Amino acid sequence: MSDHGTYIKRPNRPLQIYAVIFLIVLYVPVLFIPLFSFNESIYVRFPLEGFTFRWYRELWTREPVWNALFNSIKVGACVAVISTILGVIAARAITRYRMPGKSALVTFIMMPLVIPGIIFGVALLVLLSRMGIPLTLYTVGLGHLIVCLPFAVATLLPRFEGFDPSMEEASADLGENGWWTFWRVTFPMVFPGVVASLLLTFTISFDEFIMAFFLTGTDPTLPMYIWGQLRFPQEFPSVLALSSLILFVSFILVFFAQWVGRMGLDEQNQEAL
Amino acid sequence: MSSSDAFISIQNVNKFFGSFQAINNVSMDIKQGEFFSLLGASGCGKTTLLRMLAGFESTSSGEIYIDGQPTADVPPHHRPVNMVFQSYAIFPHLNVADNIAYGLRKQRLSKAKRAEMVDEMLELIKLPGYGQRKANELSGGQRQRIALARALILRPKVLLLDEPLGALDKQLREQMQLELRALQRQVGITFVFVTHDQEEALTLSDRIAVMSGGQVLQVDTPSRLYETPRTREVASFIGNMNFFRGTVRRNGSAMGAVEAEGLGHIPVPLENLTKPDGATVQIALRPEKFLLTEHKPDAEFAIQGKVANAAYLGERSHYYVSVDGKEEPIAVSAQNLDRVNGAAAAPMGAPMWLSWSPDAVVVLDAD
Numbered sequence: 001m002s003d004h005g006t007y008i009k010r011p012n013r014p015l016q017i018y019a020v021i022f023l024i025v026l027y028v029p030v031l032f033i034p035l036f037s038f039n040e041s042i043y044v045r046f047p048l049e050g051f052t053f054r055w056y057r058e059l060w061t062r063e064p065v066w067n068a069l070f071n072s073i074k075v076g077a078c079v080a081v082i083s084t085i086l087g088v089i090a091a092r093a094i095t096r097y098r099m100p101g102k103s104a105l106v107t108f109i110m111m112p113l114v115i116p117g118i119i120f121g122v123a124l125l126v127l128l129s130r131m132g133i134p135l136t137l138y139t140v141g142l143g144h145l146i147v148c149l150p151f152a153v154a155t156l157l158p159r160f161e162g163f164d165p166s167m168e169e170a171s172a173d174l175g176e177n178g179w180w181t182f183w184r185v186t187f188p189m190v191f192p193g194v195v196a197s198l199l200l201t202f203t204i205s206f207d208e209f210i211m212a213f214f215l216t217g218t219d220p221t222l223p224m225y226i227w228g229q230l231r232f233p234q235e236f237p238s239v240l241a242l243s244s245l246i247l248f249v250s251f252i253l254v255f256f257a258q259w260v261g262r263m264g265l266d267e268q269n270q271e272a273l
Numbered sequence: 274m275s276s277s278d279a280f281i282s283i284q285n286v287n288k289f290f291g292s293f294q295a296i297n298n299v300s301m302d303i304k305q306g307e308f309f310s311l312l313g314a315s316g317c318g319k320t321t322l323l324r325m326l327a328g329f330e331s332t333s334s335g336e337i338y339i340d341g342q343p344t345a346d347v348p349p350h351h352r353p354v355n356m357v358f359q360s361y362a363i364f365p366h367l368n369v370a371d372n373i374a375y376g377l378r379k380q381r382l383s384k385a386k387r388a389e390m391v392d393e394m395l396e397l398i399k400l401p402g403y404g405q406r407k408a409n410e411l412s413g414g415q416r417q418r419i420a421l422a423r424a425l426i427l428r429p430k431v432l433l434l435d436e437p438l439g440a441l442d443k444q445l446r447e448q449m450q451l452e453l454r455a456l457q458r459q460v461g462i463t464f465v466f467v468t469h470d471q472e473e474a475l476t477l478s479d480r481i482a483v484m485s486g487g488q489v490l491q492v493d494t495p496s497r498l499y500e501t502p503r504t505r506e507v508a509s510f511i512g513n514m515n516f517f518r519g520t521v522r523r524n525g526s527a528m529g530a531v532e533a534e535g536l537g538h539i540p541v542p543l544e545n546l547t548k549p550d551g552a553t554v555q556i557a558l559r560p561e562k563f564l565l566t567e568h569k570p571d572a573e574f575a576i577q578g579k580v581a582n583a584a585y586l587g588e589r590s591h592y593y594v595s596v597d598g599k600e601e602p603i604a605v606s607a608q609n610l611d612r613v614n615g616a617a618a619a620p621m622g623a624p625m626w627l628s629w630s631p632d633a634v635v636v637l638d639a640d
Contacts, residue, residue, distance in 0.1 A: 169329055170362035172349040174376035174423065184375075188366040 033247065037240035042233065044240075055241035065242065068225035072206050075137055075221060079144040080202035086145075087152030087197055088190070094153075095160040096168075106153075113150045120146055121214035128215070135217035143211030148201040155200055155261055159193030196261030203253045207246065222246065279338075280305035280463055281326065281431060286335030288321055288487075295321045297487035299335075303465065303480075308457050310466045310474040313484035314510075319467045322484075323433050326465060327356045340430055355424035356433040359440075361416040363408045369395075369419055370404035376427045394422040397456070414445050421453075425460060434466045438473065450476050471511045475499065483507050499559075505637055508557050515603050517556040518639070521548045528631060531556055535599025539574055540631045548636075555637040560606035562633035565592060565625050572628035578603065580619050585609075592619055594627060603627065 032044075040050040059065055093099075094106060112120065124143055125135075133139065167189065171181040187194075209223040216224050226242060229235040279302035288296035296318045303309045311319035324330045325337060328349035337344045339353065355376075364372050370391045377387055388404075395401050398418035411419065417437055424432055438446045438453075454477050457464050468474050474481050475495040482492045483506075491498060491507045502508035505516065519533035529546040532538050533556045541556075548554055569575060578596035590609055593602035605627065611618045619625055 164360050164362060166358045166360050166362040167364065169327075169349070170356070170358055170364075170423075171375070172329075173327055173354075173356045174427065175350050175379060176376075177348075177350050180378075184378075185364060189364075 030247065033240050034244040037237065037244045039237070042237050044236065055237040056245075059238050059241050059245075062238075064220075064225060065222075068220050068222045071137055071219050072222040075141045075144060076202045076205040079141050079148050079205040080198045083145055083148040083152040083201045084156075084194060084197040086149060087156045088194065090149075090153050091156040091160045091190075092186070094157065096165065109153050110150045112146050117147065117208075117210035118214075121211050124211070125214045135215055137217070137219050137221075139215040139217070140212050140221060141205075143215045144205040144208055147208055147211060148204050151204055152197045152201050155197040155257075156190065156193045159190040159261075163189050192260045192263040196257040199253045199257035199260070203250050203257070207250055278302075278304050280307075280340060281465070282338040283322075284336050284338070286322075286325065286337060287333045288318075288325065288330065289333045295487050296325075296332075299484075299487075299489050301482055301489055301492050303463060305463055306461050308454065308464045308466065308477055308479045310468055310478040310481045311484055312468055312471060312474040312481050312510075314469055317484040318487040319469075319484050320435060323356075323435055323465060323467045326431065327354055327433050328352050353430040354433055355427055355429040355431075356435065357417070357420045357424055357437045359435045359437065361420040361437075363411070363416050363419055363423075365408045367408065368404065369400075369406045369408070369411070372408065372419055373404075373422045373426055375423060390426055394426050397425070397459075398422045399452075413441050414449060417441065417449065421456070425462070429462060431463045431465060434464060436467055436469070438468075439470075446473075453477065475511070483510060485510070501635065502557070502637070505555060505557070505640060508635065508637065513560050513604055513606070515558045515560065516637075517558070517599065519554050519556045519636075521546060521550055521552045521554055523550050531634075531636065535596045535603070536576060537598075539634065541634050541636060542631055545634065545636045548638075553639040555639055557635040557637055558603075558629060558633060560591070560604040562629050563603070563605045563607075564628045565594070565605050565607050565619055566628070567619075567623075567625060569626050570628045573631065575626050575628040577624060578627055580621050580623050580625055583619065583621060590619070592625075594625060596627070 035048075036044050037055055038051050038053070039048045040052045040054070041048075090109060094102065099105075121143065124139070124146075128135065128139055167185055168181055171185045172178075176184060206221075207223065208221075209227065212221045212224050213227070220228065222242070226239050229239050281303040283299055283301050283303075286296055286299045287294065299318075299322065311322060313319045321330055325332055326339070326344075328344065328347060332345065344352065364375065367375070370388070373391050373394050374387055377390070382390070391404060392401070395403055398421055400415060400418055400422075403415070403419075408416075417440075420437070434453075438449050441449060450473060453464075466474075466477060475498075478495055480492060480494055481498055483490045483498065485506055491503050493501075498507065498511055502511065502514075508514045508516075517533040517536055519531040519536075521529070522532050522538065523529045523543070523546060528540040529543045530538055531541050531546075531554065536556065539556070564570060564572070576596055578594040580592050581595045581602045582593040584591040588609065590607055592605040592607065594605055595602040607619070609618070
């Protein structure tokens, strides 16, 4: 037996190989995008023709890219804040109150995860045009809110479930009303979850395409801009460069969100044991 | 109902959760400065009653007065009571000093004054210098003390404790029992203590309310609960007890008498006998009230039996002695005074004599 020889932790060679293959299959296609973004040729084909930063430099000078970027950031920031606030309220209600039909309610909150975006997109488009509301970044934000809320709730729920309700009772017992209890006990304890939710929902909104496709007016978000550029072959390397940047930033944000979201949870679980 | 020295007065309180009745018409008074325990098995309503005092549960009917004030409309954060939770509920994002000072925010004290009060409390709970420790660096016993300090710093009129020693190991628990009792005498605050551990309740309390099925069975001092239980349920919940069916025969002059199964015609002090002749009663005798001897003792009354089972516990031994006329053997607890013979003093199967003092006999109503 090896030195860390507990039965369940024994190294398992086939499983390790499987895991490596799994990750390769999952990410190799994606890795072609940054690879070709540094290629001198405007055609996506092997052999590569030489290393260049040209496409990135070109991107830097393009006004519409910057506009699209700021649009995406504006929408993403608003959606992140609103969906996280709604998520905090929902998660608190779900974990703290006894109510009939709670599990059905949770299912309904999570439903947008499995409903195709195209259906939600079309439905919202029909509804908005019926009501005579023009398509703007606000309508995109509305669509993104629907997509992001389940992620916010899913990120925050374990935080709320993970802490002892007698913490809040203790605060009340020590003389604080509901408002102060929230700010002095509840919020600090779920804070890592709030940060994780903000980062995650921002990333999702930032990357989202289908809702934006239906609900964008004249101001495009970044994915919409990329979609528009795909018609022009000579623009493709810049699109690759832009996509690589988005990939990179999204990866960082999601990793960070995961890390923050787990902060302190392991400790609490240990205490529970 | 409420006597003049009642500090907490619970009057005809009922509590329903849906159709389940958690508290069934409970009335009792708790005096100022008393160490009062609510004792019962889990689900008996003791924790619900405590949470009603804290304000976390409302009463379905009835009224609770604390220091003369009705409490029905007072939310938890305005009640003059503080609680030590079963899980201690130490705030994990605050250090020890901030945990203890948590309730002081509204008093708008200067930093120095606040620190002074916290240090005083740390001194009181024997953890001086622990102020800057993080909550997750504390042991179970330390958490329990900090939960105490956090509540006591507000000088509550009543301190509520929800099984605060349950999570500690046996040795630490016994030490904390002594400290808790000493602390209560030192601060002079009324303690209401919930526990399922009868030994703990007996050790700590001035008075105990024994609860079962949402009802209060008996409120009394520890020794009165043990020596003069009012019902079979109380008698069997606190300590061990032998029960015998019997019939009242009051034919003695100074003594009454009961015809009891397995014991025969036994004398009982007249003042314990409230039932008329011929009434069916239960006789209850604690295991340690029996004297187990090899030869017929020079006692007023003795019966003969055989040791059916024995358990040697070091300090004392438990014997189960079968006698004619009673199905289950009689439990006898005897101190191991005989060092030389030890457990062999009453060997299995040996015929032995059982005797007891008539004063030890408790007469209960038949169920």
